[in-house]
Amino acid sequence: MGYKSYLAKEIIIYITVLIAAMSLLYVLTYPIIQKVLIATVETEAAAYKQAIIKRSAGNINLTNLNIKVQLYQKQLMSSYGLNQPFYLKYLVQMKNLLTFNFGNAYFLTSPTGSTKVYAIIAAYLPYTIILFTTGTLIVILFGTLIGLLSARYAGSIWDKIVPTIAVIHSSLPTWWLGFLLIAALAYGIRIFPPGGITSIPPPKGFLAYSINMMYHMALPLLAFFIVNVGGFAYVIRSLVISITKEDFVMTAKARGLSDSRILYRHILRTASPSISTQVALAIAGSFAGGLTTEIVFNWHGVGWLTYVAILMNDLPVILGINFVLTVILLLALFINEIIKGYLDPRIKAGE
Amino acid sequence: MAAETGIKLYLNTILKNKSGLIGLLMIIIFVALSIYAVTAYSNVNNEWKNGMYWESYPKNAMPYWMSYFNPQKIFGTETLTTKPSLLYSSSNYYIYQLNYNFTWSKDIPPTDVIFYIKSSTPMESIQILWIKPDGTNITLSTTSQPSSYTDLISLSSSIKSYMSEQIGYVPPTVTPQLLSQSLFGYEGKGLLNGTIEKGLYKVQVTIVTSPNTKILINKLYLEGNAYGLFGTDIYGRPIDLGILLGLPNALEIGLLTSIISVIGGVIIGGISGFLGGKTDSAMNWVTLVILVLPALPFLVVLSYVMRPNLFLEALLIAFLSWPFYAIIARSAAQSIKNMTFVEADKVLGIPSYRTFFTHFMPRLTPFAIAYTALGVPGAIILVETLSFLGLTPAGLVTWGSILDSAESNFAAVNGWWWWILFPGLMIILVSIPFVMIGFSIEKAVFGGK
Numbered sequence: 001m002g003y004k005s006y007l008a009k010e011i012i013i014y015i016t017v018l019i020a021a022m023s024l025l026y027v028l029t030y031p032i033i034q035k036v037l038i039a040t041v042e043t044e045a046a047a048y049k050q051a052i053i054k055r056s057a058g059n060i061n062l063t064n065l066n067i068k069v070q071l072y073q074k075q076l077m078s079s080y081g082l083n084q085p086f087y088l089k090y091l092v093q094m095k096n097l098l099t100f101n102f103g104n105a106y107f108l109t110s111p112t113g114s115t116k117v118y119a120i121i122a123a124y125l126p127y128t129i130i131l132f133t134t135g136t137l138i139v140i141l142f143g144t145l146i147g148l149l150s151a152r153y154a155g156s157i158w159d160k161i162v163p164t165i166a167v168i169h170s171s172l173p174t175w176w177l178g179f180l181l182i183a184a185l186a187y188g189i190r191i192f193p194p195g196g197i198t199s200i201p202p203p204k205g206f207l208a209y210s211i212n213m214m215y216h217m218a219l220p221l222l223a224f225f226i227v228n229v230g231g232f233a234y235v236i237r238s239l240v241i242s243i244t245k246e247d248f249v250m251t252a253k254a255r256g257l258s259d260s261r262i263l264y265r266h267i268l269r270t271a272s273p274s275i276s277t278q279v280a281l282a283i284a285g286s287f288a289g290g291l292t293t294e295i296v297f298n299w300h301g302v303g304w305l306t307y308v309a310i311l312m313n314d315l316p317v318i319l320g321i322n323f324v325l326t327v328i329l330l331l332a333l334f335i336n337e338i339i340k341g342y343l344d345p346r347i348k349a350g351e
Numbered sequence: 352m353a354a355e356t357g358i359k360l361y362l363n364t365i366l367k368n369k370s371g372l373i374g375l376l377m378i379i380i381f382v383a384l385s386i387y388a389v390t391a392y393s394n395v396n397n398e399w400k401n402g403m404y405w406e407s408y409p410k411n412a413m414p415y416w417m418s419y420f421n422p423q424k425i426f427g428t429e430t431l432t433t434k435p436s437l438l439y440s441s442s443n444y445y446i447y448q449l450n451y452n453f454t455w456s457k458d459i460p461p462t463d464v465i466f467y468i469k470s471s472t473p474m475e476s477i478q479i480l481w482i483k484p485d486g487t488n489i490t491l492s493t494t495s496q497p498s499s500y501t502d503l504i505s506l507s508s509s510i511k512s513y514m515s516e517q518i519g520y521v522p523p524t525v526t527p528q529l530l531s532q533s534l535f536g537y538e539g540k541g542l543l544n545g546t547i548e549k550g551l552y553k554v555q556v557t558i559v560t561s562p563n564t565k566i567l568i569n570k571l572y573l574e575g576n577a578y579g580l581f582g583t584d585i586y587g588r589p590i591d592l593g594i595l596l597g598l599p600n601a602l603e604i605g606l607l608t609s610i611i612s613v614i615g616g617v618i619i620g621g622i623s624g625f626l627g628g629k630t631d632s633a634m635n636w637v638t639l640v641i642l643v644l645p646a647l648p649f650l651v652v653l654s655y656v657m658r659p660n661l662f663l664e665a666l667l668i669a670f671l672s673w674p675f676y677a678i679i680a681r682s683a684a685q686s687i688k689n690m691t692f693v694e695a696d697k698v699l700g701i702p703s704y705r706t707f708f709t710h711f712m713p714r715l716t717p718f719a720i721a722y723t724a725l726g727v728p729g730a731i732i733l734v735e736t737l738s739f740l741g742l743t744p745a746g747l748v749t750w751g752s753i754l755d756s757a758e759s760n761f762a763a764v765n766g767w768w769w770w771i772l773f774p775g776l777m778i779i780l781v782s783i784p785f786v787m788i789g790f791s792i793e794k795a796v797f798g799g800k
Contacts, residue, residue: 173778183766322648
């Protein structure tokens with residue numbers, strides 16, 4: 001068994017995991033969504049009946065009318081897939097998901113008016129990616145810096161700061177901080193906009209648009225940064241400290257190399273695969289976790305979209321978003337697995 | 352016996368560590384406050400969403416201690432009461448009169464004036480003669496049958512006609528503050544210009560009731576703009592009370608969730624690492640399935656669909672968070688497995704379940720305790736997040752739901768900072784001791800400094 005069969009095995013595992021996760025979501029939300037759909041069909045049929053009665057102005061055969069309405073109701077039922085057995089719907093749904101065919105949304109539309117779930121998600125996903133990738137990159141940059149400083153100057157002020165900001169990381173909700181920042185910096189002293197992606201109407205021209213968008217990104221980024229930088233710095237610090245205890249660092253020290261050379265050439269090089277894993281997982285995870293941040297800052301990305309879809313019981317959109325987010329996370333895990341497999345000689349040898 | 356020394360050991364570890372000790376003390380204080388909240392304010396919990404209950408409280412009042420900075424403009428509510436006198440009684444109706452006298456010396460009028468009169472049968476009508484210090488007066492009456500609470504809004508038609516008499520017009524939006532200003536301003540063109548008359552006010556309330564009615568309670572509230580430790584919200588609900596009521600819920604759900612998910616994770620991860628082979632692969636697969644679910648969206652969907660109670664919500668969160676502990680427990684179990692005493696047990700023919708309970712579980716316990724403590728803040732934050740999105744278990748007061756109503760009532764736009772700041776600070780304050788204890792156990796058990 002070589003590297004290739006290892007990869008094949010991993011791919012199979014990840015696909016089965018994806019199917020299982022989606023099935024779980026489908027089965028758990030199925031009963032309620034079904035109820036909502038039946039209610040929708042009934043109100044639509046009633047509205048249809050009223051419309052016919054109004055149009056005919058009184059002279060209509062009641063039997064005919066009822067037949068018409070029943071036919072319409074049946075049509076609606078089949079268009080929502082309500083007349084099929086559960087297992088069939090489940091199989092169709094899974095097949096559609098896996099082929100990235102998410103179908104049509106029940107109630108939501110994309111900004112351009114399309115009801116395709118695919119188009120809706122594609123319209124909102126870029127904004128989430130822009131906001132949270134930028135945020136994560138800033139956090140990684142400063143987190144690594146602070147983590148390294150605290151590991152390098154053990155016992156100094158840097159060393160004491162990191163555990164404190166790590167405590168903040170695990171006890172501060174981002175949405176609350178965002179809410180507070182909006183109250184203070186957007187309404188108290190008016191230096192930042194309170195929410196949205198751009199001003200309304202958005203400025204014309206690419207440059208003006210980007211600058212306006214960055215201005216709107218400032219507050220959410222600040223909230224995201226304050227909450228997350230401590231956690232990342234803590235991880236880096238523990239990582240660097242654990243590597244410092246390894247033999248090759250001792251050897252380097254014995255050779256009389258300078259501290260900074262050991263840190264950058266030896267320790268950081270060894271730590272970089274682990275750091276890159278952290279980075280991949282952090283970015284992939286931030287998309288799903290940004291739901292409340294997006295709601296508070298009225299940032300119309302997938303998190304905001306998820307919330308709206310949930311409020312409107314739009315199952316195809318909910319399933320589609322969860323599928324996309326899960327795929328992103330699995331891809332990050334998978335790439336991480338490939339790198340690990342590539343770096344770890346035992347896996348390469350097929351042990 | 353072994354367990355006892357184990358617990359003693361952890362307690363010692365926590366007590367020796369400064370941050371652990373502070374954390375423990377904070378938790379004891381929180382638990383004491385929770386017990387106080389549950390025993391003393393259980394009835395308030397049921398009234399939290401009942402608007403009438405909070406009628407007499409000042410609305411959007413800032414914290415009371417703010418009045419020390421500016422006592423002339425920031426002040427608490429004044430409550431007056433008097434002895435009702437029966438003016439006239441016949442077989443058809445009774446007339447009562449209530450006389451209130453008070454001195455007003457602040458720079459701004461009260462935010463609202465509320466007459467609370469509770470009678471044994473409903474009142475027929477209520478008429479108020481409001482005499483200002485300079486002798487000018489206003490007659491106020493309600494347009495409909497009076498309820499037990501009569502505030503300025505319900506008297507607004509008579510105040511509005513008074514306004515138009517004095518200044519010639521009625522402002523387009525009439526707020527309680529504006530109505531109050533016309534009761535406290537100088538009569539004439541400058542009624543609403545912000546200056547107020549200071550001195551002795553006399554208020555005469557005349558009530559007509561059906562015969563044999565008794566006035567049970569009477570109160571005149573001159574509403575302030577400051578209340579309690581943390582102020583009040585738009586409905587007059589005190590934030591400090593809301594925070595106190597939210598504390599037991601936060602602790603309960605945080606601890607419950609963390610304990611369930613850590614125990615579940617440690618057992619699953621422990622067994623998986625202990626047994627190895629096919630079982631290990633299968634359990635790993637299950638762990639991965641739960642791990643890759645986008646936790647927050649998934650949780651929001653489930654809470655929205657199921658509308659869980661507190662216990663079910665804890666189970667849901669635990670269901671999504673155990674894989675993190677399972678992964679760590681698994682690798683811990685794998686490293687224990689390679690130790691010599693496990694080999695020795697095998698050679699001696701001791702059944703594997705006994706090896707598991709005598710060697711693995713005790714070694715996984717410190718790990719479990721540390722992660723239980725560390726898991727509490729995450730669970731609390733998740734619950735408050737769901738509450739903030741409007742997904743609060745029915746009948747519970749949570750900090751997230753207080754913040755949710757702050758957002759939907761535009762607290763940020765209106766500058767009601769106390770409504771946003773304090774509930775959120777409590778989330779942090781409750782999390783900190785658990786993180787501190789978790790870190791100190793982690794440090795003691797897994798080395799470090």
